Amino acid sequence: xxxxxxxxxxxxxxxxxxxxxxxxxxxxxxxxxxxxxxxxxxxxxxxxxxxxxxxxxxxxxxxxxxxxxxxxxxxxxxxxxxxxxxxxxxxxxxxxxxxxxxxxxxxxxx
Numbered sequence: 001x002x003x004x005x006x007x008x009x010x011x012x013x014x015x016x017x018x019x020x021x022x023x024x025x026x027x028x029x030x031x032x033x034x035x036x037x038x039x040x041x042x043x044x045x046x047x048x049x050x051x052x053x054x055x056x057x058x059x060x061x062x063x064x065x066x067x068x069x070x071x072x073x074x075x076x077x078x079x080x081x082x083x084x085x086x087x088x089x090x091x092x093x094x095x096x097x098x099x100x101x102x103x104x105x106x107x108x109x110x
Contacts, residue, residue, distance in 0.1 A: 077089075
């Protein structure tokens with residue numbers, strides 16, 4: 001009899017530490033589905049914003065390069081204006097565009 005009491009007390013002690021069985025819960029499923037349905041559009045928006053940021057950075061780099069070109073061109077024009085070489089500048093650009101003086105003949109050799 002003593003042995004039966006010890007076995008029962010040991011069995012009760014083990015039941016306290018036994019993991020409860022997981023049961024299917026409709027509530028848990030619903031919460032999970034709602035969480036996923038909220039996270040998927042959020043993730044899509046984050047990815048879209050990341051793509052827009054990368055495109056904006058590429059555009060910024062192109063605009064900065066264009067700005068450098070315009071600054072260099074502006075410095076060149078300032079140099080012509082300051083050195084009184086403006087007529088020389090106009091003549092160079094006119095010749096590059098295919099113009100010539102009225103008394104001048106232009107021969108293009110290719």
